[in-house]
Structure formats: C-alpha cells, structure tokens
Amino acid sequence: MPCTCCADLGIMEMFSARRARADARRYRRRGLDARARRLVGAIQAAVPLSGASVLEIGAGVGSVSLELLRRGAARATIVEASPHAAVEARTLAQEAGVQDRLEIVVADYAAMEKDGRSYDVVVLDRVVCCYPDWRGLLAPAVAAAWRALAMTYPRDVWWARGMIGALNLLQALIRRRFRAFVHPPAAMQEELRRGGVVPQRAARVGPWELVIAPRR
Numbered sequence: 244m245p246c247t248c249c250a251d252l253g254i255m256e257m258f259s260a261r262r263a264r265a266d267a268r269r270y271r272r273r274g275l276d277a278r279a280r281r282l283v284g285a286i287q288a289a290v291p292l293s294g295a296s297v298l299e300i301g302a303g304v305g306s307v308s309l310e311l312l313r314r315g316a317a318r319a320t321i322v323e324a325s326p327h328a329a330v331e332a333r334t335l336a337q338e339a340g341v342q343d344r345l346e347i348v349v350a351d352y353a354a355m356e357k358d359g360r361s362y363d364v365v366v367l368d369r370v371v372c373c374y375p376d377w378r379g380l381l382a383p384a385v386a387a388a389w390r391a392l393a394m395t396y397p398r399d400v401w402w403a404r405g406m407i408g409a410l411n412l413l414q415a416l417i418r419r420r421f422r423a424f425v426h427p428p429a430a431m432q433e434e435l436r437r438g439g440v441v442p443q444r445a446a447r448v449g450p451w452e453l454v455i456a457p458r459r
Contacts, residue, residue, distance in 0.1 A: 253420030
C-alpha cells in the first residue's frame with residue numbers, strides 16, 4: 244500500500260481513480276503524447292533496448308514502459324504511488340499481451356525500501372516536480388541505473404513557473420494538498436553527475452526538459 248507521505252503530499256487526491264481511467268482511455272485512443280514519444284525515442288537512441296530491463300518511477304498507467312516493452316525491452320518494473328493508476332497499468336499490460344514482462348509495485352519510490360537491483364534504464368517522466376525533496380527521489384534512482392537514466396522536468400523559465408504557480412493556486416482553492424515544483428536544473432544535473440551518469444539534453448517539448456544521462 245502507498246505510504247502515508249503520499250497522502251501528506253496530496254498525491255492520492257491528484258492522481259485519482261478518475262484521472263487514471265482518463266489517462267488509460269487517452270493512451271488507448273491516441274498512444275503516447277508528444278513529450279512521451281520524444282522521451283521514448285531518446286531512450287531508444289541512447290540504449291540498446293533488445294533484452295533491456297527498465298525501471299519506471301512514478302509511471303502513472305505505465306504507457307512509457309509499455310512502449311519500451313513493445314520496442315524490445317525484455318522486462319519492466321513500474322513503481323507507482325497511486326493504486327488507481329496501477330490498476331489501469333495492469334489492464335493495459337494485459338491488453339498489450341506483456342503482462343508477464345511487467346512488474347507493478349504500488350509504493351512511493353522515495354520512501355520505499357530499495358532491493359538493490361539495477362536496471363539498464365531508469366525513467367522518471369514528470370516525477371521530480373511532484374516532490375519537494377527531489378534529492379531523496381533522484382539519488383536512489385541514479386544508483387539503480389546501470390546504463391542510463393532518462394527524465395523530464397519543468398523548464399526553469401518564467402512562463403513554466405507561471406503554469407506551475409497557476410496549478411498550485413487551483414489546488415489551494417479546491418483545498419487539495421498537492422503542489423508541483425520547479426527544481427533547479429543545474430542542481431539536479433549535478434546530482435546525476437555525482438551518481439556517475441552524464442546528463443545530456445535530449446529535447447524540449449513545451450514546458451518540459453528531456454534529459455538522457457548515460458553512465459560513464
């Protein structure tokens with residue numbers, strides 16, 4: 244079960260059963276959105292996917308992992324704090340015929356006990372912006388990345404900050420605890436380097452920065 248810190252952060256309120264159903268429905272109809280397509284393409288260009296293992300943190304309904312499995316990854320593990328998203332991920336995996344290659348863990352990755360496993364690719368798509376303590380999330384993710392880490396986060400520009408601010412204002416008005424964050428990219432990239440991976444900008448899509456960080 245998700246830990247209590249997820250409730251403290253308002254993650255259960257933000258990522259509800261209704262949202263999970265909508266995300267799964269959207270993926271069935273349209274596939275990946277532009278940001279996720281670019282992310283998957285960048286991962287595929289950086290890491291040979293044939294036989295690869297994937298860990299996706301904060302995976303939502305698991306669409307990125309499903310696409311990586313379709314493109315040759317041998318197995319994927321997703322860690323998702325919302326049990327509602329995990330239910331939809333299981334259904335999508337069954338529909339895609341990859342349920343035997345996908346492990347789903349319902350937990351907050353930042354707080355869960357790590358098993359010490361490493362993965363060829365670790366993915367954090369729109370995840371660090373959900374946590375005030377980004378180091379507590381990013382440091383163990385880097386340690387688990389054997390070949391590369393891939394992540395997306397909000398760009399540190401005024402209009403992206405404005406979008407995040409508007410979201411947070413709305414959350415406050417409807418009395419939800421969830422808040423999003425624009426963390427300093429330079430500090431996050433330095434954390435990646437400290438962990439032994441080399442961040443490289445892969446793309447910018449709207450307010451999102453896409454980074455691939457191969458291990459040295």
